[in-house]
Amino acid sequence: MKKHTSTEAILLLEDGTVFRGKSLGEIGITGGELCFNTGMTGYQEIFTDPSYYGQIVITTVSHVGNYGVQHKEVESEQVQIKGLICKEFSQHFSRNTAEGSLQGYFEAAGIVGICEVDTRALVRHIRDKGAMNAVISSETTDLEELRKKLAEVPSMVGLELSSQVSTAITYELKPDEVKFRVAVLDLGIKKNIINNLVSRGCEVKIFPYNTPYEVMEEWNPDGYFVSNGPGDPAASTDAVRSVQQMLEKNKPMFGICLGHQVLAEANGIATYKMHNGHRGLNHPVKNLITGRCEVTSQNHGFVVDGDQLLNHPQVEVTHINLNDNTIEGIRMKGKPAFSVQYHPESSPGPHDSGYLFDDFITLLEQNK
Template sequence: MKKHTITEAILLLEDGTVYKGKSLGKIGTSGGELCFNTGMTGYQEIFTDPSYFGQVVVNTVSHVGNYGVQVEEVESDRVQISALVCKDFSQYYSRKTAEGSLQDYFEKAGIVGICEIDTRSLVRHIRDKGAMNAVVSSEITDIEELRKRLSEVPSMAGLELSSKVSTPEVYDLQPEDIKYRVAVLDLGVKRNSLHNFMQRGCEVKVFPYNTPFEEMEKWNPDGYFISNGPGDPAATQVAVDSVKQILEKERPMFGICMGHQILAHANGVQTYKMHNGHRGLNHPVKNLITGRSEITSQNHGFVVDADQLLSHPDLEVTHINLNDNTIEGMRMKNKPAFSVQYHPESSPGPHDSEYLFDDFVALLEESKNKIKL
């Protein structure tokens, strides 16, 4: 492995705060919304999660890059983050099964970053001030020039990004024994979600984010999955329209993260941008139906309005976040549809929530039995 040339690097925040450190990845400049992830492992899955498109990620764990990268740990076909901020970045790795270094991986992907800064100070700052835009550069040292670059970074509020990460064309994945057919509306789907369906005997056909309902319905699916994705759900109206039609036809539907928010909008319940969002592998959630709690993997900056949801006659809260009581799950009382704000495919993360895929398969089976009758 060739040794990377380390240069000075600068992180400039929207409020004028400046951090100086060392470069990682490609020499260059990049910006986006600055947010932090509290996960202790799984950095490659985080970096390739489409929900992080357009964001500068701060890893709160001290060491990043120490176990390298390997193909099976990606969640999409490319690195999705805009830039990385971390404390200690390792150009070398110790895992025997690794196929390369994170440094080489970032260079090939064109990802810039900064390390050797006090990430504890940075996280405390944005935890108090809220998520904000930032720019990282290992080629520009002029702060005024960086301010100009930062001013060109769009606000995440009102930003539609599913079109940037969704599949450009339909594709199909089949298990050996097909029991059900699930149409996936790809707003930025993670690969492990598709694998979870296939493990349960579901053939999945993945459709671009703007596919009309009528086009998906031609495939005659048993149910629909509305995926996670980046950006502001309120700006993704095309998906909201599709979900409304799915509900009108009373097709079984399961939504995750962005899909959860889109289901809310389809019922007239609004979302809003959070002060910081939830990003990590250790968020406690309580299932109000079973009374059990689970440790969850999360990555979202918007949340469903609790007051509007609680007053909606056709919606029921099923999960809440035990840290801040925000809505983490809901289901419809009069339709076979439910959703969660977190990531039950948990890649990376714990497996406490995989039962939700089983719950959806049970809905598919129930629907098929009704059709037979």
Template sequence: MKKQTTTDAILLLEDGTVFNGKSLGLIGTTGGELCFNTGMTGYQEIFTDPSYYGQIVITTVSHVGNYGVQPQEVESDNIQIKGLVCKDFSHFFSRNTAEGSLQEYFEKAGIVGICEIDTRALVRYIRDKGAMNAIISSDTTDIEVLKEKLSAVPNMEGLELSSHVSTTENYEMKPENAKYRVAVLDLGIKKNIINNLVSRGCEIKVFPYNTPFDEMEKWNPDGYFISNGPGDPAATTEAVLSVKRMLQDEKPLFGICLGHQVLAQANDIPTYKMHNGHRGLNHPVKNLITGRCEVTSQNHGFVVDGEALKNHPLVEVTHINLNDNTIEGIRMKGKPAFSVQYHPESSPGPHDSEYLFDDFVELLKQNK
């Protein structure tokens, strides 16, 4: 493998702070909301997670790219991040099953990034200041030009993004000896979520993000699944309307991440943008029903309003985050509907929470 050449690159934050480094991926300019992920591994799954659409990801692990890439470790058909910020970017990889380098992967997908900066200082800075937009450039270092380009990057609050990552056409997956039919509303679904449903005997039909409830109902499903995805849950108005109708149908319903927030919105419970989101593989969550704790994989910048949930006549809290007591799970009173804020499909991450798929299948069994 030939030695890669790099050029000077710049990271400009919306408050005017500048970090200088070296280029990675494609030479160019890119902008988005800056966020950090604390996971030590699983970078390919992170980069292809549709929930990261519109965001520049900072990886807090020291080395990125050292084990290359392979097709089995994608969560969607495309790289979804807008850019990458890291400390040490490896152009060489050591895993013998890898099919190529991360540099080649980024070049092919047109992803711009920056490396050789003090990511510890950067993460501490935005941890204190809060999430903000930023721009990376390796083809110009003119601050005034970059400030103008950065001003055109939209704010994540109020932004609907599921339309950019959802399927455009219905598709089905059916395992042998399928027992249940699950209609999936795709707001930006990860492949391993689909794998978890299919491996448990669910025949699924995946519908685009704006599919009316009546169209999903015609398929005569045994239950509904609301997927993860990017953007502000308050802006996913079409999905909220569909979920309201699903709840009237009283069939089992399971939501993950954005799907969790949409279930809350469907019950008139607001969500809000966090100072900094939860993104990593080691977030502690307590299951209030069982009393057990789980180490979870998370990726979200919005959260359900805990104050609005207090004394709610239809919804109760099932899971809380042990770091900050934010809401991590809810369920309906008297209806077979529940959701969690984190990612039980565990790709990447620990497998503590896969039982939630079993709980959903059990509801399907009881209500069939």
């Protein structure tokens, strides 16, 4: 691909809708599932979140790139999104601590994007029509060629993607004073989740997505953590099998996002693809146990089927979304296992939900 020069770019949606704008990042063609994030800050954390793998992100904030990039704000070691759509893309940045521009960052990562698009019209369109695939091109504006490229983009339904973002090797991180050992099943984990565990005294060993349960148990952990990640949870059959075995062992288990959905699937509760997912920093969630409400950071396109949780003998609902009443948290009855759909590690986002890591620590203390 050629290096970036300001040029015409085109966005072609699965339903045939076309938007035109200017190129950003690399000159080329990219495809993925469209989704929008309503956060006003934290774009670098969003772009490096493995849960966005396979997706083209629309940012609803007016300006992107204005504060540059710095390495300490990444959630993984590479850009995970397939492309970016925004209104105003800033080639320059004003933050003194920034290590470079977002344009340079995208060029180095080979990310194709489009700016100067009416993002309000685009978001309203997919809000009504539902999530769909799309292609961005700054290489050609030939619609017939782009339709062929679009036809090659796989549907997110039934797609297993943890294998694309999980660690390839097992590794360990530990605090100065180790209180607990936690085995982490990496389905696409964010760095700040690991930071939250380590800062609370957990030595963590991070295992690849398809690690057999027996291999993790050989390390003799005090508990298990099942991470966030991309793709259809129903396709994460290896993870579902491992979680079922974790539950039989009766050790504390905590799941976030895809880990939450996998816990549901492990209990025979189905998940389904939403008309449009939840992605942003201001989603209201009610904790049904305490009665308190939280402002949460979210990123998911699938959700646990609430109807199948009614009167479930092993699982109860702990959190609900106040916008649409979808399931945001569950826990096992009689077992030290729980999960949430949203992101209590707050990267980016508010810190209302950090107590969930403390709840996990309490379970580890009670069961050690």
